[in-house]
Amino acid sequence: MSRSDMSAPACLSAVTEWLQKLDIALDAQDPDRLADLFLPEADWRDLVSFTWDIRTTLGAREAAAELIARNHDVKASGFALAPARTAPRVAVRAGDDVVEGFFTFETAFGHGEGVVRLDLAAGEPLRARTLLTTLQELTGFEERRGANRPHGTAYSRTFGGKNWLDLRQEEQRYDDRSPEVLIVGAGQAGLSIAARLRTIGVDALIVDKHERVGDVWRKRYHSLTLHNESWVASLPYVPYPDTWPTYIPKDKLGNWFEHYADIMELNVWTSTEFVGGTYDEDEQIWTVTVRREGAERVLRPRHVVIATGGVSGVPNRPRLAGLEDFRGDVLHSTQYTSGARFENRKALVVGTGTSGHDVAQDLHALGCEVDIVQRQPTTVVSLEPSGIMVYALYSEGTPTEDVDLIAAANSFPTLIKANQILAQRMLEADKDILDRLHAVGFRTDIGEDGTGFHLKYNRRGGGYYINVGCSDLIADGEIGLLQADQIATFTPQGLELVDGSTREYDLVVLATGYRNQQEEVRAFFGDAVADKVGLIWGVDDGGEMRNVWRPTAQRGLWFNAGSLAACRGNSKYLAVQILAALQGMSPGYRETERG
Template identity: 50%
Template sequence: MVRPSCARGQRSALGSYRRGAHSARGSAAERAATRGGAAGLGVLFTLETNVGPGNAVGRLVPGGGPGGATLRAWTLMTALDEIRGHEDPANGRRWQDVDWKRNFGGENWADRRRKAVAYEDRDPAVLVVGAAQAGLMVAARLSMLGVDTLAIDREARLGDSWRRRYHALTLHNETRVNHFPYMPFPRSWPVFIPKDMLANWFEIYAEAMELNVWTGTELRSADWDEAAKRWTVTLERADGTRRTMRPRHLVFCNGVSTVPKWPDLPGLADFRGTVRHSGQHGSGLEWKGRRALVLGTGTSGHDVAQDLAVSGAAEVSIVQNGPTLVVSLKEAQAPYALYDEEISFEDCDLIATASPYPIYARAHRQITAKNAEADRALLQGLERRGFELTSGPDGTGWQIMYQNRGGGYYFDAGCSQMIVDGKVGLIRFADIERFCAEGVRMKDGTVRPADLIVLATGYSGQKEAVRPILGDAIVDRIGPVWGFDEEGELQGMWRPTGQPGLWFLAGGLAQCRIFSKVLALQIKARELDLV
């Protein structure tokens, strides 16, 4: 089968696929490609395994011979696509359920959905904790594979975790990269999606995909029964009632940014104004005419500072404690240049995840260097103001920073230029002696007054979010979650953890789309006793 993806021109350090002569041999689609600076031939092909069909991405590079005509294999990535006999109905196969026919006097579709969601006479095989992008995507993947799945969310409405975030929030990567599985966003949507638009999509998606979701529901406890290979979980509904269930799998989708970090800052308890975490920030309009300090120079810190400044705050300063990677919003899209709205994003997902870590890191070093050159004027302006910059670990840029630590960078949506222009002040944390009743006392003896202090100081990881529920014994058995292991794979994400039946899925929308499939197939394989 010739896969029709990526035949149009796409240029990126992560990959350059151009229109031109390409041939099919057997099931292989071949096209010229450049990856991590190495030119060669990219090959997409299908394959068969003992359990089902798969896809593969190979890269061939010149390996000798006259004029370098001989090609040798450089990289190969294979991925299971489906489990034979349990195929995804979205792949051109509609359900053939005779019970959905007209049944006068009997149950109709709405009756069946109410019964499915109620779980009055059964327990789910999988309980998904958290029903934002990660939870909804993996619930959809599992449901399509016929795995009985219930997703729960503590919020009253799907999407409220996004609606409650600061008023001006908009996604910082483009819509074309962020599609949900099975249901791409409408082509009329803007390039960057506002938070409330995305939140509303969660509700649309859950309804259209017939997902079983309980909102206003919290997981209160979870205990693993080693003999039965099941969890015993206690759920608390919005009305205070409790339900005990016995799922075989728990999938935590509670986000990378889950538990706010509240640093112990000397003198902060003496401050007479308002102290908030950036996760609690709403609209800057309520602080019009007043003075604010924002601690932290990641994305949230910059966005909150900009919101306060443009909303009429009398004075806004941002406090920097360490170097920050800054890249313009335009240049930040470079890793996604492979994606195109005329190309199957499923195929682009395959290509984007096909690089071993050394090649992946090399590609991101190239991207980061090009970004810095394109943004030279902005970055030089920031340095003149005393802003400390970094290019990430070993110059690999923002994406690897995110995958290692979940932050530490900013896509400039305007705040960097405001810092350059002096519209947002800059304070080095090292110059602060302590906080005081009026604001902050500097080491030179001056006081910088403030009415509001916003702590844009990040979040603890997922393990700490689940510790109060699972307890120390289970959490300490899980192993590392997030950050790269020695093979360049994210630790503890969408793969087995040290605790049987316990899984994690988190990340940006593209990550969740790609790896929700990987996770769902692993769970389905276990349900079939293939693993």
């Protein structure tokens, strides 16, 4: 069947018919009938609705068997077109022509929504290439927004009583209670999950070591600007004003975070360090200590969410021969805010990921003589058009919440296929700058499996650079380039190279990334918890992100992390899982860790 055969009414009819068949096959518990609705190589991705986890099942037979097995408990039914979502339409996903439709369904626990993609190439009857099911909210705990918004009676017309401000200040003090959920970190990860939890009635407190909400961005290097477009990188519920620039400066973003915490009525303690804690398996409760303005406070939350950045936790400081003898300044990129005090001096930046390039470019702009050290090949793409290709759907007029659901429908095999196609387009678009980089000895790659920079971020959290000018400076020789294997050792004055020559520097910046967040868990909760939980971030054997947005092996311990878009979309499912655990609907932990 061709794209031209599928008018809007035909798309609507095809999706409606397929959903009716799904409902019947599930109700009949008929694995053969259910499997026949899918291409043999199809996949089913579930976000919480059937599995209380984030899981992908590959293959029609496997998906059918798992759907039926899981449905004994969740009792999903009533699959129908989603009236409030984008209408079914023809789309190209990972190079395949499909009819894509949104649908709703109900379970014994709550309201579900999903996406189905019917393949057009295989002919009739149309069968699914991809199925996504998600649990959007629990029955009785629907989001308090829109028609379901709070009425305000608690503080309206209470003449002589407490007004809204009195109640807010009292709530945030936690004088006589502990929060149900303690969130560590007030960046996008912490704010997004706090907003989701508050909107479904869960008492959550954010603690952050910085003086102000948003300092996690304000205190980064002076020239930092987001590399994602503003309409992609928003927080839940509140988009940026449409007068805002496409690429948001860090201080503007930090100010927005502070504004967001206020208007969303989030409970935040700033200047508060999370010291650590222990978990009582019998009581299923944490005892944690925080240090606020020099005084310690013990809290007993049911759940703890670590929202300190995932791949941006403990700085990685590699052992570099002779570096301890260097007499100049040595900073990790996390400590670099501005190179103003090094103006017109000599600097060496170690690392060619995003931070390394940005620091080098900032120093160069201050008149410094800068060299950059490459330790491994780097995926380099232009900001436009290549850098924005992976988020192109957000620019096409589809509502953000719908695009978030479309993105959630992509299993890891689908992501691999889609990003391989995009990576080839990026190579063509960026041929000129890549050729110029290669000419000066800069090494590039297009990621594992040829999937480009986006999946490099998912797999390892770095190793790429979206060019905002530094690649041109390297290609033109304005910023010097050294390969790591050219360096023999650091000296008190700088470097000795393997050819016997030397170079002098006043500053060394280690843009060498971060250790896995498991080490942060180890510092907070000890070896036993860290070893039980395992690695955080990266792709596990099932094609899902390790321990992020889903149950971990430690009951009551969760992680939110990633870009603003990732935190916005996935915080919904994380919040539903935490609420389900609080209500005793799900265990709130995973028996075994995959990958």
